[in-house]
Structures are given as C-alpha cells and as structure tokens.
Amino acid sequence: MTLGVVSHPFGSVVRSLLIAILELGVEEVMVVGHTDCGVQHINADAMIEQMVARGISEHDIEVLRTGGIPFESWLAGFDSVEESVQNTVESLKKNPLIPKDVVISGFVMDSVTGELMRL
Numbered sequence: 280m281t282l283g284v285v286s287h288p289f290g291s292v293v294r295s296l297l298i299a300i301l302e303l304g305v306e307e308v309m310v311v312g313h314t315d316c317g318v319q320h321i322n323a324d325a326m327i328e329q330m331v332a333r334g335i336s337e338h339d340i341e342v343l344r345t346g347g348i349p350f351e352s353w354l355a356g357f358d359s360v361e362e363s364v365q366n367t368v369e370s371l372k373k374n375p376l377i378p379k380d381v382v383i384s385g386f387v388m389d390s391v392t393g394e395l396m397r398l
Contacts (some may be wrong), residue, residue: 314360321355
C-alpha cells in the first residue's frame with residue numbers, strides 16, 4: 280500500500296494506516312523516501328507566490344493560515360531525505376493511536392540504482 284506524506288498526526292494518511300493496521304492486519308509500516316525527491320528544497324514562500332500568480336486568492340490562503348493549518352510548514356520541502364524519513368518514523372511511533380506492537384521502520388531508496396538503505 281502506498282500512502283502520501285504524513286503531514287499531520289491525525290490526517291488522512293494516518294487514518295489510512297490505522298485502517299490498514301486495525302482492519303487489514305498490517306503488522307509493519309515501512310516509510311520509504313527516495314533520493315532526488317522533487318519536494319526537497321521547496322520554498323513555501325515561492326510556492327505561495329506561484330499560487331497567487333495562478334489565481335489563488337490571498338484571502339483563501341489567509342483563511343487556511345488562521346484556520347489552524349500550518350500552511351508554510353505544510354508547503355515547505357526538506358533539506359535531508361534521511362532526516363525527513365526519520366522524522367516521519369518518529370512521528371508515527373509517537374502517535375497515540377498506532378498500536379505499539381506495529382513495527383515502523385525507515386528507508387531511503389536510491390532513485391538511480393534502486394538500492395534500499397535502512398535508517
């Protein structure tokens with residue numbers, strides 16, 4: 280099963296993981312990042328500028344900010360794939376809704392060779 284980025288401890292990705300664990304019997308979760316990721320080094324301010332240039336209203340963006348969505352951090356990229364994967368692993372391990380007997384591990388896949396490195 281492939282899921283998206285865990286950007287919120289109670290978001291849709293975690294909900295999907297819970298369904299997989301509780302309803303489908305999943306016993307292990309593998310968080311896999313990859314080298315040369317397009318999200319790496321994304322600048323949130325530049326993304327917001329592009330949104331506005333494409334017709335997204337600044338008012339709508341501000342509504343999201345004041346509505347509790349950490350908009351800039353949600354849009355931001357990361358500097359280290361390894362660190363990003365490790366942060367996601369730790370976030371899942373600390374999530375109070377995920378049973379403690381579920382094994383959660385992190386990996387980085389080399390986009391060129393396909394080699395999988397365990398973190």
